[in-house]
Amino acid sequence: MQIKNALRKSLSVSGIKIDSDFEKNQWLKSEELVRIQRTLVRKLVEEACANVPFWGRTFRDLGLRPSDIKCVSDLEKLPVTSKAMMRGKAEFRSNIIKSMQPFMLHTGGSTGQVFRYYTTGLSRSALDACRIRAWRWAGYKDKDRIATFTGGGLGSSKRKFALDCVGMNEDTMDEYIQLIKKYKIDILRGIPSGLMTFARHVEKRGIDLRKKCVLTTSETLLPEHRKFIGEVLGEVFDGYGANDGGSSAFECSEHNGWHISVDKSVFEVLDRNCEHAAPGEEGILTVTCLYNYGMPWIRYMSNDLAVLTDEKCACGRGLPLMSKIKGRTTDLIVTRNTTMNGTELANHVIGMKLPIKAFQFIQTATERVTMRVAREPGWADSDEGKLINMLHQYDPDLDIRFEYPDDIPTTPAGKSEYVVNMMD
Known part of the structure; x- marks a missing residue:
């Protein structure tokens, strides 16, 4: 494989300025965050009911008005949704999506069932804000260079490089080591299993390649992977997120759970009867994205198993915690x-x-x-x-x-x- 195909700079940059409100939000008290989330839920429901055929019809069939959704808990009045329901159906898209800087993306390649969906400029900006806010918890600075080990989907942008981890062998990993040194990469990011393979190779070569931090995503981080990657490549900060459902949660330096970006999304954990699991109980993670008005994700079942907790983090942030994420229900x-x-x-x-x-x-x-x-x-x-x-x-x-x-x-x-x- 030619290295020029593995290391590539993005041809486009979003150009969207990160909203400073997200930086401020992390230090707000939980009551203030609830108020922000409640306002965002109301706005989302109003937009969905007015412009999205599926949600307009659903509200009518249930005898509901947007004003009946006054707070986050009122989302229980609405049905859960899934990829199977939404796949290929225009009724889940807004009638005015063309005015929202829409981007068509796809996911589901790991299962072999590709799912195409839309996000918008606003939703993309909010996700960027949450992600960079969390990277800063790990020590990221705006001019840092990031090398991402990916099989596709994580993307690249200015000062961010993508390295293909599909089919890596000793020769390509040796080239990656040289490129990481040449471009003075500050942070490594990527799929845990790919980073684990690379870390084993680095240890075998006897090279000191430790970086400021390692950001893991897109795959469940196993404790043994965290330990080994941390020893060889740098302290690991795990993130949970999905572009399709609009979910995002990230570790801080305390490493005692994932801070939920409640200013970006609503997390619910449901049992098999679609009832809320109690804090500390495992259930299916269900997500509402608060910024994607173009194709609203409302009570979207992710098929990931998770546990929420009422415990506060010692870091002092008001963002609540998800204590466990255990992979897909199909695993x-x-x-x-x-x-x-x-x-x-x-x-x-x-x-x-x-x-x-x-x-x-x-x-x-x-x-x-x-x-x-x-x-x-x-x-x-x-x-x-x-x-x-x-x-x-x-x-x-x-x-x-x-x-x-x-x-x-x-x-x-x-x-x-x-x-x-x-x-x-």
């Missing part, structure tokens, strides 16, 4: 005896420190899992037994089979897919 192995979370399984395997380059669990029946393992030098037959014993701690009746491919490709987005569930 589960469900048997008669238990449910295994793919993120937890992956962290357990990595923590065993076996000579494994990559791995993947494929569930083909209720009590059957095939574990695909790309082995590294040093693998012993007894290592298979160790993995069986680990999995039997979760379910002693599990039938475990093994395949040994030379490699396990990442998704088109460059992400590691730890669990593939092939059951109906």
